[in-house]
Amino acid sequence: MTRTSAPTRPRRRIFADLTPLRTSPDYRRLWFGGTISWVGQAMTALAISLQVYDITRSSFAVGLVGLFSLVPLIVFGLYGGAIADTVDRRKLGLYSSLGAAALSVALAAAALLGHHRVWFLYAVVALQAVCGALTGPARSAMIPRLLPAEQLPAANALNSVTMTFGTMVGPALGGLIVAVGGYEWAYLVDALTFTAALYAMWRLPSMKPDRADGARGRASVADGLRFLGTRPNIRMTFFTDMAAMVLAQPKALFPAIAVLWYGDDAKTVGLMVAAIAAGALLGGLFSGWQSRIRRHGLAILLAVAGWGLAIAVFGLTRNLWLGLFFLALAGYA
Secondary structure, three states: OOOOOOOOOOOOOOOOOOHHHHHOHHHHHHHHHHHHHHHHHHHHHHHHHHHHHHHHOOHHHHHHHHHHHHHHHHHHHHHHHHHHOOOOHHHHHHHHHHHHHHHHHHHHHHHHOOOOOHHHHHHHHHHHHHHHHHHHHHHHHHHHHHOOHHHHHHHHHHHHHHHHHHHHHHHHHHHHHHHHHOHHHHHHHHHHHHHHHHHHHHOOOOOOOOHHHHHHHHHHHHHHHHHHHOOHHHHHHHHHHHHHHHHOOOHHHHHHHHHHOOOOOHHHHHHHHHHHHHHHHHHHHOOHHHHHOOOHHHHHHHHHHHHHHHHHHHHHOOOHHHHHHHHHHHHHO
């Protein structure tokens, strides 16, 4: 009598699916180039905040860095996807990345020449946001041209790892470079990291839109806003995330906290920014259990509440390592 074996259950995946990196050389170059350049951009973001605080000694002035970045990001972000659907995506990504690299060179030149002006830093931040609002949708629109449809979820997960990794490594490395060599070196390293992204996009084939893409691009902004108006669950995720980021986002205070609480320098600011990203990276890498969640709205609310609670406890600590732990916990949430 033969025994029939029970059907094997599919293994639960714990770590990220690397299939897109193995099967597509173009995507692999784009992913590695984007990861390296994201580290450089995170370094520059930290260096600008530190430099603004160094000039003004004002946390309010540091907070304005976010405002000068947010407004262009919203305005051009609404149309970035539409533009990516109507032009050659490779050229859009290449030119906008070149613009961001040129801005990093301008920051380095200004620092080397001793041109320490807050208005100049605000202007560069705004232009960087414009370049980012164009580069992001262009890169996202490239991926469906490079990979089969069944690999797109894995590619999206890998892209989130890129951003989190860059936000974790970039500030820590940027804080170290600023403390040792000054702002100009952080900006120069950022400009050099763009070469990886530029090379990856230069090697890509032309990605001109077809007629369907062009028609969709012209109407995509209005269609997207109308769609948002009919989906209260998606609106809820936007509003709760905005509440967390607007009401409980302490990054503008990090330079002052490093000086007043911990009596330290740029390295401490880099560690605080990196701690949040490290927690988020761990949460993303070990997120397999989240597939068993059924009440997603409740899960989002609990995660946002966890973020706020961890930030509140961080505000009560005066021990650096304990503070970093709660920042990492907030990032995980």
